[in-house]
Amino acid sequence: xxxxxxxxxxxxxxxxxxxxxxxxxxxxxxxxxxxxxxxxxxxxxxxxxxxxxxxxxxxxxxxxxxxxxxxxxxxxxxxxxxxxxxxxxxxxxxxxxxxxxxxxxxxxxxxxxxxxxxxxxxxxxxxxxxxxxxxxxxxxxxxxxxxxxxxxxxxxxxxxxxxxxxxxxxxxxxxxxxxxxxxxxxxxxxxxxxxxxxxxxxxxxxxxxxxxxxxxxxxxxxxxxxxxxxxxxxxxxxxxxxxxxxxxxxxxxxxxxxxxxxxxxxxxxxxxxxxxxxxxxxxxxxxxxxxxxxxxxxxxxxxxxxxxxxxxxxxxxxxxxxxxxxxxxxxxxxxxxxxxxxxxxxxxxxxxxxxxxxxxxxxxxxxxxxxxxxxxxxxxxxxxxxxxxxxxxxxxxxxxxxxxxxxxxxxxxxxxxxxxxxxxxxxxxxxxxxxxxxxxxxxxxxxxxxxxxxxxxxxxxxxxxxxxxx
Ligand SMILES: *Cc1c(COP(=O)(O)O)cnc(C)c1O
Numbered sequence: 001x002x003x004x005x006x007x008x009x010x011x012x013x014x015x016x017x018x019x020x021x022x023x024x025x026x027x028x029x030x031x032x033x034x035x036x037x038x039x040x041x042x043x044x045x046x047x048x049x050x051x052x053x054x055x056x057x058x059x060x061x062x063x064x065x066x067x068x069x070x071x072x073x074x075x076x077x078x079x080x081x082x083x084x085x086x087x088x089x090x091x092x093x094x095x096x097x098x099x100x101x102x103x104x105x106x107x108x109x110x111x112x113x114x115x116x117x118x119x120x121x122x123x124x125x126x127x128x129x130x131x132x133x134x135x136x137x138x139x140x141x142x143x144x145x146x147x148x149x150x151x152x153x154x155x156x157x158x159x160x161x162x163x164x165x166x167x168x169x170x171x172x173x174x175x176x177x178x179x180x181x182x183x184x185x186x187x188x189x190x191x192x193x194x195x196x197x198x199x200x201x202x203x204x205x206x207x208x209x210x211x212x213x214x215x216x217x218x219x220x221x222x223x224x225x226x227x228x229x230x231x232x233x234x235x236x237x238x239x240x241x242x243x244x245x246x247x248x249x250x251x252x253x254x255x256x257x258x259x260x261x262x263x264x265x266x267x268x269x270x271x272x273x274x275x276x277x278x279x280x281x282x283x284x285x286x287x288x289x290x291x292x293x294x295x296x297x298x299x300x301x302x303x304x305x306x307x308x309x310x311x312x313x314x315x316x317x318x319x320x321x322x323x324x325x326x327x328x329x330x331x332x333x334x335x336x337x338x339x340x341x342x343x344x345x346x347x348x349x350x351x352x353x354x355x356x357x358x359x360x361x362x363x364x365x366x367x368x369x370x371x372x373x374x375x376x377x378x379x380x381x382x383x384x385x386x387x388x389x390x391x392x393x394x395x396x397x398x399x400x401x402x403x404x405x406x407x408x409x410x411x412x413x414x415x416x417x418x419x420x421x422x423x424x425x426x427x428x429x430x431x432x433x434x435x436x437x438x439x440x441x442x443x444x445x446x447x448x449x450x451x452x453x454x455x456x457x458x459x460x461x462x463x464x465x466x467x468x469x470x
Contacts, residue, residue, distance in 0.1 A: 159306030265294020
């Protein structure tokens with residue numbers, strides 16, 4: 001009993017801990033209550049540990065300096081940004097968890113111009129009257145896609161929800177069973193329909209759906225035929241789906257709206273860079289689909305946004321719906337989106353200036369060369385690791401084109417002193433954090449999504465975690 005009581009008695013007073021140097025220093029940046037709160041929390045934890053176990057593993061932990069150092073460490077975390085820069089060495093270009101598409105320098109300038117001051121967000125400079133925020137991108141979107149009208153919202157999930165709600169509430173929408181997809185993060189087509197009050201009419205089987213299945217499902221309460229891009233998976237083998245253009249006559253005959261959620265949505269054909277050939281947005285518009293939705297931050301290479309293009313009368317309905325207000329795009333995103341779209345006016349330029357497209361179209365030999373340079377740089381140091389150049393593949397990511405693998409190269413690291421997972425973890429503690437892949441207990445560093453100006457830091461961080469004497 002006395003041992004425990006002694007330990008408890010030895011806990012320093014909070015004021016005593018607060019006088020220690022690291023906390024004194026922090027008192028210029030953080031309020032006193034935050035500092036004393038952190039000390040208090042640590043003391044409570046120590047007290048509980050002593051009461052529960054009757055001891056403390058190392059008595060130094062009760063010293064004021066030690067408690068102050070631990071509290072200061074916690075408090076410093078508060079001053080660090082939680083959302084911060086990462087070097088993406090995973091080889092997945094539109095990594096949803098790493099923020100999808102990096103923006104172009106044009107977009108950064110546009111954001112900067114608009115963010116710091118006022119803008120004509122909803123104001124017509126010509127007339128001096130109130131304007132509409134969508135108007136800033138509508139004409140460029142209609143020009144790039146050939147659609148009659150366009151609208152942008154917060155993201156593509158929102159675009160789908162808005163379109164379904166505004167056009168199909170209380171009525172039936174016909175969807176193929178093979179297209180009832182879950183995009184991740186609880187975006188499931190059946191659930192979005194339910195949220196929008198649309199009655200789901202599933203047709204066909206998971207692998208095969210025929211035109212006659214759609215035909216038979218149509219009744220007087222049908223309002224929409226919906227096609228959904230199966231972005232993140234593929235059904236292969238004995239399959240059949242009905243392309244939107246084949247559904248068009250059926251939609252017209254029955255006076256139904258034909259809607260397609262393209263997911264990623266391409267404005268230009270990227271198949272010559274090794275991506276799967278899929279219809280571009282202009283092609284889908286041309287085929288006659290009435291309403292088309294896609295994301296701003298997938299292969300389009302812009303900010304998070306949902307883009308809706310299509311028939312003017314339908315877009316007008318969406319614009320007037322209360323959900324449009326709830327899902328509205330913010331001004332920084334709008335600035336980034338407009339500047340991204342402007343790059344597409346010159347297709348030769350867009351491949352060089354839009355980071356995502358530049359990364360996609362980079363030749364494998366170039367990637368090999370970059371990996372080789374990194375390898376050579378690492379080899380100049382005495383490192384506790386076996387390192388070699390290997391063939392690898394990179395991926396589109398962001399739930400788009402799951403089967404597409406771009407031929408690529410990577411550095412494979414077999415650490416001799418650390419566990420591979422620990423090494424990956426240590427790389428994530430740097431600033432910027434480095435995110436790699438671990439495969440077969442080897443660390444893989446893929447350079448495709450690493451920017452040129454990050455190469456030096458990446459080498460430096462790798463050296464520092466792999467150094468022999470470490
Ligand atoms: C990605 C995707 C969505 C969701 O788009 P967000 O912009 O991420 O909200 C919806 N539908 C399909 C088919 C998708 O691929």
